[in-house]
Structures are given as structure tokens and as C-alpha cells.
Amino acid sequence: MPRDATLEDVARQAGVSLATASRVLNGSTRQVGRALRDRVEQAAAELGYTTNRAAQALARSASDILGLVVHDLSDPYFAEVANAVVRAAGRHGLSVMVGTTFRDPEAEIGYVATLRAQRVRAIVLAGSRSADPEVTARLRAEIDRFQGTGGRAALIGQDLLGVDTVVPDNHAGSRELAEALARLGHTRFAVLTGPPGLLTAADRTAGFAEGLASLGLPAPVLIPGPFDRDGGHAAARELLAAHGTEVTCVFAVNDVMAVGALAALRGAGVDVPGRISVAGFDDIPTLRDLTPALTTVRLPLAEMGTRAVELALGADPAGAEAARARVVLRESTRALT
Amino acid sequence: MPRDATLEDVARQAGVSLATASRVLNGSTRQVGRALRDRVEQAAAELGYTTNRAAQALARSASDILGLVVHDLSDPYFAEVANAVVRAAGRHGLSVMVGTTFRDPEAEIGYVATLRAQRVRAIVLAGSRSADPEVTARLRAEIDRFQGTGGRAALIGQDLLGVDTVVPDNHAGSRELAEALARLGHTRFAVLTGPPGLLTAADRTAGFAEGLASLGLPAPVLIPGPFDRDGGHAAARELLAAHGTEVTCVFAVNDVMAVGALAALRGAGVDVPGRISVAGFDDIPTLRDLTPALTTVRLPLAEMGTRAVELALGADPAGAEAARARVVLRESTRALT
DNA sequence: TAATCGCCGGAAAACGCTTTCCGTATCCGA
DNA sequence: TCGGATACGGAAAGCGTTTTCCGGCGATTA
Numbered sequence: 079m080p081r082d083a084t085l086e087d088v089a090r091q092a093g094v095s096l097a098t099a100s101r102v103l104n105g106s107t108r109q110v111g112r113a114l115r116d117r118v119e120q121a122a123a124e125l126g127y128t129t130n131r132a133a134q135a136l137a138r139s140a141s142d143i144l145g146l147v148v149h150d151l152s153d154p155y156f157a158e159v160a161n162a163v164v165r166a167a168g169r170h171g172l173s174v175m176v177g178t179t180f181r182d183p184e185a186e187i188g189y190v191a192t193l194r195a196q197r198v199r200a201i202v203l204a205g206s207r208s209a210d211p212e213v214t215a216r217l218r219a220e221i222d223r224f225q226g227t228g229g230r231a232a233l234i235g236q237d238l239l240g241v242d243t244v245v246p247d248n249h250a251g252s253r254e255l256a257e258a259l260a261r262l263g264h265t266r267f268a269v270l271t272g273p274p275g276l277l278t279a280a281d282r283t284a285g286f287a288e289g290l291a292s293l294g295l296p297a298p299v300l301i302p303g304p305f306d307r308d309g310g311h312a313a314a315r316e317l318l319a320a321h322g323t324e325v326t327c328v329f330a331v332n333d334v335m336a337v338g339a340l341a342a343l344r345g346a347g348v349d350v351p352g353r354i355s356v357a358g359f360d361d362i363p364t365l366r367d368l369t370p371a372l373t374t375v376r377l378p379l380a381e382m383g384t385r386a387v388e389l390a391l392g393a394d395p396a397g398a399e400a401a402r403a404r405v406v407l408r409e410s411t412r413a414l415t
Numbered sequence: 416m417p418r419d420a421t422l423e424d425v426a427r428q429a430g431v432s433l434a435t436a437s438r439v440l441n442g443s444t445r446q447v448g449r450a451l452r453d454r455v456e457q458a459a460a461e462l463g464y465t466t467n468r469a470a471q472a473l474a475r476s477a478s479d480i481l482g483l484v485v486h487d488l489s490d491p492y493f494a495e496v497a498n499a500v501v502r503a504a505g506r507h508g509l510s511v512m513v514g515t516t517f518r519d520p521e522a523e524i525g526y527v528a529t530l531r532a533q534r535v536r537a538i539v540l541a542g543s544r545s546a547d548p549e550v551t552a553r554l555r556a557e558i559d560r561f562q563g564t565g566g567r568a569a570l571i572g573q574d575l576l577g578v579d580t581v582v583p584d585n586h587a588g589s590r591e592l593a594e595a596l597a598r599l600g601h602t603r604f605a606v607l608t609g610p611p612g613l614l615t616a617a618d619r620t621a622g623f624a625e626g627l628a629s630l631g632l633p634a635p636v637l638i639p640g641p642f643d644r645d646g647g648h649a650a651a652r653e654l655l656a657a658h659g660t661e662v663t664c665v666f667a668v669n670d671v672m673a674v675g676a677l678a679a680l681r682g683a684g685v686d687v688p689g690r691i692s693v694a695g696f697d698d699i700p701t702l703r704d705l706t707p708a709l710t711t712v713r714l715p716l717a718e719m720g721t722r723a724v725e726l727a728l729g730a731d732p733a734g735a736e737a738a739r740a741r742v743v744l745r746e747s748t749r750a751l752t
Numbered sequence: 753t754a755a756t757c758g759c760c761g762g763a764a765a766a767c768g769c770t771t772t773c774c775g776t777a778t779c780c781g782a
Numbered sequence: 783t784c785g786g787a788t789a790c791g792g793a794a795a796g797c798g799t800t801t802t803c804c805g806g807c808g809a810t811t812a
Contacts, residue, residue, distance in 0.1 A: 082534075082564045084768055095792040100770060108771095111790065126560060131532045132472040133768035136797050141469060143512070151488065151498040152700065161488040164515050173529060175480070175512045178501050192510060196468045197419075223463060227419045307704075337704050344706070363489065367644075367674050369681070369706040421798055432762040437800060445801095448760065470798035473767050757810075765802080772795080779788075 083125035092121035104129055135197065144172040144387065145193035145201040149181050153306070153334060154362035155379065159204050159234060162383030170391055172199060179205070181305070183213045190220045200230040200390035204383070207236050209275040214238070232390035234382055236277045242389040244382045244399055248278055248359075249285035251375040251403025255329065255357060256289025258405045263414030264327040264355065267298035270313040270339060272305040272331045279305060282331040282359055299325060303335075310335030314342035326354060326414060333358035333365055336372055340410070355411035359403075370409035377403055420462035429458035441466055472534065481509040481724065482530035482538040486518050490643070490671060491699035492716065496541050496571060499720030507728055509536060516542070518642070520550045527557045537567040537727035541720070544573050546612040551575070569727035571719055573614045579726040581719045581736055585615055585696075586622035588712040588740025592666065592694060593626025595742045600751030601664040601692065604635035607650040607676060609642040609668045616642060619668040619696055636662060640672075647672025651679035663691060663751060670695035670702055673709055677747070692748035696740075707746035714740055 089099035094114055101110050102118040110118070121127075135141040144167045148156040164174045175198060177189035186203070193201050201224060207214055218238060221231050225241075233243040259267070269286055272279030287298060299321050303313035310330050317328065330336035336358030343350050350356050350370060358365070361376035382401050389399065426436040431451050438447050439455040447455070458464075472478040481504045485493040501511045512535060514526035523540070530538050538561065544551055555575060558568050562578075570580040596604070606623055609616030624635060636658050640650035647667050654665060667673035673695030680687050687693050687707060695702070698713035719738050726736065 079565050080563065082768095085770095086768075096769080097771080097792055097794095098790090101791095104769080106770085109790070114791080128528070128532045130473075130534060130768055132469045132478060132534055133797090134770080135469040136467075136473055136767090136799085137769040137771085139770095139797060151501065152491070152494045154489070154491070154494070154701075157489045157491075157494040161515060164488065164513060168514075173512050173514070173533065175510050176501060177505075177510070178498060191465070195465045196510065226417065228416050337701075341704050364491075364674075364701045367678050367705065419798095423798075433799085434762060434764095434801080435760090438761095441799080443800085446760070451761080467798055470767090471800080473769085473797090474799035474801080476767065476800095753812100755811085757808105759807085759809100761804105761806090763802105763804085766800085767798105770796085772793105774791105774793085776791085777789085780786090782784090 082130070083127045084130070085127070087125055088118065088121045088127050091125060092117040094118060103127070104134065139197075141197050141199055142172050143175050143196060143198040144170075144390070145175050145177070145189075145196070145198040147177045147179060147186060147189045147193070147201070147203050147205075149179050149205040151176070151178055154364055155332070155334070155360050156204060158363065158379040159383040162380035163202055163204075163387055166384040166387035170387070181205075183208045183210070183217065187213075187217050187220050190217065190224065194220070194224045194229065198229070200232070200387075202232050202234065202383075202386045202390050204234040204386070207238065207277060209277055209280065230390045232386045234386045242399075244386045244389065244401055246278075246377045246382065246401045247403045248281035249288075251377075251405070252282040252285030252329075252331075252359065253289035253292075254403075254405050255359070255375050256286045257293065258407060259327055259329070259355070259357065259411060260290065260293050260295060262327075262355070262411060265295055266325045266327070267295075268317050268321065268325045268328040269298045269300050270310055270317070270328060270330040270335050271300050271302050272309070272335065274302055276305060279331045286329055298329070305332060305335065307334045307338040310338030311342045312338075314339035315346070318343070318346055318348065327357070327411065328354060329357045329359075331359055333360040333362045333372065333374055336374070337364075337368065340368065340372070351410050351412035357411055361406060365408075368410075373408045373411040374406055375403045376406045377401060419467070420464045421467070422464070424462055425455065425458045425464050428462060429454040431455060440464070441471065476534075478534050478536055479509050480512050480533060480535040481507075481727070482512050482514070482526075482533070482535040484514040484516060484523060484526045484530070484538070484540050484542075486516050486542040488513070488515055491701055492669070492671070492697050493541060495699065495716040496720040499717035500539055500541075500724055503721040503724035507724070509728075518542075520545045520547070520554065524550075524554050524557050527554065527561065531557070531561045531566065535566070537569070537724075539569050539571065539720075539723045539727050541571040541723070544575065544614060546614055546617065567727045569723045571723045579736075581723045581726065581738055583615075583714045583719065583738045584740045585618040586625075588696065588714075588742070589619040589622030589666075589668075590626035590629075591740075591742050592696070592712050593623045594630065595744060596664055596666070596692070596694065596748060597627065597630050597632060599664075599692070599748060602632055603662050603664070604632075605654050605658065605662045605665040606635045606637050607647055607654070607665060607667040607672050608637050608639045609646065609672065611639055613642060616668045623666055635666070642669060642672065644671045644675040647675030648679045649675075651676035652683070655680070655683055655685065664694070664748065665691060666694045666696075668696055670697040670699045670709065670711055673711070674701075674705065677705065677709070688747050688749035694748055698743060702745075705747075710745045710748040711743055712740045713743045714738060
């Protein structure tokens with residue numbers, strides 16, 4: 079098995095020093111004379127030389143890798159964010175190393191450690207963290223160690239003191255949604271709240287409840303459950319069983335849950351929005367092709383990913399930065415006449 | 416800014432040699448005595464030592480990174496595959512570096528080059544390649560160079576002579592779909608073929624047409640267009656404009672196109688499956704929540720990703736390997752009475 | 753009891769690149 | 783003609799690991 083050509087092979091073949099070959103092939107502030115430059119380039123082409131990035135990273139003590147950790151790539155929310163992150167990283171000449179945690183906080187911490195070992199240039203952490211202070215502290219410690227030795231990090235989701243964060247305006251978005259739905263005439267609501275102890279879910283639930291309260295409406299029925307499609311499905315069934323008739327509108331704290339809820343309601347023969355209106359949160363792309371199209375709160379997912387990359391790379395210590403959430407009313411919610 | 420603790424720091428603190436520290440902390444065939452082992456471990460803990468993987472990769476000349484290149488992470492097909500790849504790689508202790516090409520073959524070649532420069536352990540290429548022989552040859556050459564110096568590669572999709580490949584049975588799947596639809600009584604079909612020169616799309620179109628021909632049915636109307644949701648939408652509109660009344664069943668060569676077509680038909684007030692039946696291909700997860708639920712040909716997406724990783728990592732020269740495709744009839748296709 | 757073997761610790765040479773430091777050659781203006 | 787920049791080539795010292803030797807030592811064998 080022939081080994082890859084090294085810079086030394088190139089230098090030898092071109093009859094120049096290692097230093098010169100390096101300067102020609104891998105950028106440098108220094109100039110190299112035309113004649114030698116040509117010789118080196120030709121030698122490199124003949125040998126099919128490709129820079130060994132691992133060696134380069136070691137020598138420069140700076141890699142060109144950006145780490146990304148998400149919960150689940152097959153969740154459209156993260157897929158969208160990841161897509162934007164990969165794209166933005168590419169624009170900065172960085173490759174992306176991605177990890178999926180499947181919502182296991184331990185895995186998340188582990189991934190940060192792995193990325194730190196890789197000495198990646200920056201880490202983008204997407205997805206909300208747990209409310210468990212002990213776990214959060216450990217994650218925090220891991221990030222601190224990374225940042226302590228020159229690493230950069232940015233989060234998407236919950237603010238984690240002192241780390242640059244793109245924070246979607248969950249609270250205000252949900253609150254506005256509540257107001258918009260109330261304007262349609264609804265008064266009795268249910269919220270599929272997701273798991274207790276998930277900050278994003280909690281914020282959205284709180285914002286929604288607050289919106290209702292400020293209008294003098296009764297507090298919503300709260301149904302917890304997993305944060306995914308099947309969780310929404312199950313929660314909706316539970317809702318029907320327990321509070322079948324009282325409620326006219328249900329808010330699932332994220333879109334995939336709302337999709338599951340929609341399926342459950344359809345399965346139970348409940349007309350949406352005829353009998354019950356449904357709303358979600360995030361505005362994942364698949365939503366528009368559902369029947370009925372789902373009312374939701376739009377988050378600029380791609381933009382958030384892009385912004386996180388810039389935050390993680392940028393020199394400006396931006397601190398926390400809000401991503402505006404916007405209510406989008408579609409067919410799944412109707413006005414009560 | 417303090418720098419990361421190095422192995423040398425650890426060795427000094429523990430009062431042992433570099434060799435010993437390395438053997439303790441980063442695995443080795445060699446044993447280290449109990450006393451020294453403890454000293455090293457304690458020193459490492461005190462200093463917060465983390466192996467520098469770049470340096471390790473250089474010294475071992477073997478990285479623990481797996482490269483993955485997909486077209487578009489926000490396409491559920493690739494999201495599903497990528498998810499499985501990341502998971503499978505994790506089981507083998509590898510991290511995944513991912514690139515997205517957005518269907519640009521040049522970008523694909525470029526990414527393979529990047530991954531080669533990174534000296535990744537293996538590369539998994541998902542997504543069908545172009546029919547342009549010149550581009551394919553260049554991609555092939557790039558892969559060859561990678562494999563020529565000990566890299567491993569596996570593809571998902573079209574077979575590329577001599578590279579291990581997981582190939583979905585597009586032809587047979589489409590053919591069986593055609594037969595199943597014919598059995599429902601349909602005789603006049605349209606196929607939304609995707610772009611000309613995309614092998615996967617061509618295979619599926621051909622298999623479908625062949626199925627019809629073997630039953631003595633007329634050839635389908637062929638409508639080309641982009642391979643994505645909007646492409647399907649546009650193609651369906653075109654179909655309605657040109658052949659509005661003749662056709663009773665349309666096959667979009669992938670699910671995202673079928674979803675777009677469904678939306679277009681709904682937008683045009685065409686009842687599905689009342690007036691036109693619609694079928695797709697892939698069975699992406701979002702399908703089940705559509706109304707009507709979409710008939711499709713199921714591909715074991717996650718399994719394909721997992722298998723590709725094993726192919727790329729495994730010692731067994733498996734060659735091309737088929738992934739069985741299975742017709743799944745749902746509500747979007749109805750029997751003609 | 754001497755010869756042999758296994759174990760285990762360390763010195764040092766890679767791995768493939770970057771970058772500092774030095775030295776020589778060339779150019780400019782006076 | 784000379785002094786001082788300026789430009790550019792190369793030697794060599796890293797970057798943080800792994801791994802090959804080599805040597806010493808205690809235990810086994812004859």
C-alpha cells in the first residue's frame with residue numbers, strides 16, 4: 079500500500095526545502111519566488127500531494143473543524159439547524175463534526191469532551207438543556223474547560239450564563255400565540271407540555287399560560303409527555319380521555335408533537351379545526367404540507383444556525399442574542415363563532 | 416490563556432516517562448505496573464488532561480473520524496440516513512464529519528478531497544450520483560486515491576464499480592409498485608421523473624415503465640423536474656395543465672416530490688385519491704402524518720446507513736449489496752371500480 | 753547456581769507539518 | 783561606491799503523540 083505523498087516528498091522532488099514547499103502549498107505571509115513556486119506546484123501535482131490536515135492542525139495548533147451537537151438529526155428542527163450550520167461553517171472554510179445525543183444529557187457532555195479532545199475550533203450546541211442543575215453544571219464545566227484553553231462555543235436555545243447564545247424567544251412567542259388564539263374566541267385550552275424539566279418546553283408553557291392569564295382566561299389543562307411525535311400522539315389521546323369535551327384548542331409546545339397530536343385526533347375521529355384547534359411551535363418545513371396546515375410560531379431555524387456559527391467564530395462577544403418568534407396562523411386553528 | 420495539559424505535563428507531574436504515561440492513558444498492548452499506573456491517572460485527573468486527537472492521529476497515522484457526505488440534511492431521506500450513520504459510527508468509537516453538497520457534483524468531489532486531507536478512516540457517500548460520465552470519473556478518481564492509500568469507502572445508492580455499495584433496489588421496487596397500482600385498476604399513469612441524468616431517478620422511472628409494459632399497459636406520461644418538494648409541486652402543475660384528464664395515477668420518483676405533488680393537486684382542487692392517485696418512493700417518516708397517507712415504496716433508510724458504515728469499516732469485501740424495497744399501499748392510492 | 757525468560761520502565765525516533773531565525777542576494781538612494 | 787532595507791531560501795526546533803528498542807530485574811528452569 080503506497081503511502082500518501084508528504085510535503086517532504088514534494089520538497090525533495092522539487093529540490094527545495096521543506097519550508098519553501100510549505101510556504102507555497104499551504105499559505106503563508108511569506109512570498110516565494112516565481113521559479114521555485116512553479117517547481118513546487120508541479121511536483122505537488124505530479125505526486126498528488128494533499129495536505130495532511132491533522133499534522134497541520136498539530137503544527138499550527140488550530141484545527142479547521144467546527145463541532146456541532148444536536149439531539150436528533152431526523153428531527154426536522156435539528157435537521158434544519160444542522161443544515162444551516164454546515165453551510166455557514168463551509169463559508170468559513172471549516173468542516174463540521176456532528177454528534178447526536180438523542181436527548182441524553184450525559185451523551186451531550188460526552189460529545190463536548192470528544193470535540194475538545196479533537197481540539198475543534200468552535201462548538202455549537204443546539205437543543206435545550208435539562209433543568210437538572212447538577213447535569214447542567216457538569217455540561218457547563220466541560221464547556222468552560224474548552225473555552226478556558228482558547229476554544230469558542232455558542233449555544234442555540236437556553237442561555238447558559240456567560241456562553242454566547244442564540245435564544246429563541248419562546249416565552250414571548252407562546253404568549254403571542256395565546257393572545258392570537260384567544261382573539262379567535264377560544265377560552266378553554268390544553269397545553270401538551272413535553273417533559274417536565276426541559277427548559278424550552280417549560281418556557282413555552284409558561285409564556286402561553288401567562289398570555290391566557292393576562293386576558294383573564296382560565297388556566298390551561300397541562301398534559302406532559304415526551305418531546306417527540308409519539309409523545310404528542312400519546313398526550314393528545316390522554317387529553318381526549320380525560321378532558322374530551324371541555325377544551326377547544328390545544329397547544330403542543332413543539333411542532334413534531336403537534337403533528338403527533340393531529341394524527342391522534344384524526345385517529346379518534348375528532349375534526350380539526352372543526353371541533354378542536356391545534357397549534358405548534360417552531361414552524362418546521364414539513365408543516366405546510368399537512369392537512370390541515372398547522373398553526374405555529376415561526377422560528378428562523380436556518381438563521382439561528384448561521385448566527386450561532388458566527389457567534390462561535392466571531393470576535394465580538396455578543397452575549398445572548400434573541401431570535402424573534404412570529405405567530406403564523408394556518409388552517410388548524412379556527413375562529414369560534 | 417492557559418494551554419491544554421499535554422501528556423508531557425502529566426508524565427512530569429507523575430514522575431514517569433512519556434512512554435509510560437502514554438501507555439496508561441491511551442491504551443496499548445503493554446502493561447504498566449500498578450503503582451505507576453495510579454500515579455499517572457491521578458496526575459492526569461489533577462491536570463485535567465485530555466488526549467489531543469490530532470496529535471494521536473498523526474502519531475498513529477490513523478484517525479478516528481468517519482466522513483459522511485449527503486446532499487441535503489434537511490431532506491428527510493438524508494436526515495434519516497445521516498442519523499443512522501452517526502449512530503453506527505459512534506458504536507465503533509468514531510466521530511462523524513459531515514458535508515452537504517446540495518446536489519452539486521463538484522461539491523461532492525471537493526468534499527471527498529477534504530475528507531481525504533483529513534485522513535479520515537472511512538468515507539460514506541450517500542445520494543445518487545450524476546449520469547455525466549466525466550464528473551463520475553473524477554469522483555471515482557478521487558475515491559480511488561483515497562482508497563489507494565488505505566482509506567475505506569462505501570456508497571449508498573448507485574453502484575460505482577469496485578466500491579462497496581448499499582444499493583436500494585430501485586428498479587424492482589418501482590416495478591412492483593407499477594404492478595400493485597395496475598392491480599388497483601389504473602391504466603393511465605404519469606411519472607414525475609426528477610432530473611434527467613440522475614441515476615436513481617432514472618432507475619425508478621425505468622422500473623416503473625417496465626412494470627407497466629410487462630402488463631401490456633400504455634407507457635406513462637413522463638414529466639421531469641427537480642428532485643425536491645418544489646420540483647414535485649411544479650411537475651404536478653405541469654401535468655395538470657398538459658394531461659389533466661387522461662391520467663388516474665401519478666408516481667413521483669421520491670417522496671418529497673410526491674409531497675409537493677400532493678400539495679399542488681390539493682391546491683388545484685383535485686381530489687386525491689378520488690380523482691388522481693399518488694405514490695412516492697422511499698417511505699420517509701413524515702409520510703404517515705399526511706392526509707391522505709402516501710403510498711410509497713419503503714426503503715430501510717436507517718438500516719442502509721448502518722450497513723454502509725459497516726461496509727466502510729468492515730474487513731469483508733462485501734461488494735455491492737442490495738437493500739430490499741417494499742411496496743406500501745396507503746390512502747393516497749385507491750382502487751378504480 | 754547459572755542460564756533463560758518475561759515484564760516493565762525509559763530514551764528517543766518517528767508522524768507531517770509550521771514557523772522562527774539566520775544568512776545571502778538584490779535593490780534603492782545619496 | 784556604500785549603507786541599509788528588503789526579499790527570499792533553508793536549517794532546525796517545535797506541535798503532542800506513539801512505538802521501537804534497549805536494559806534491568808525478578809522469577810523460572812535445568
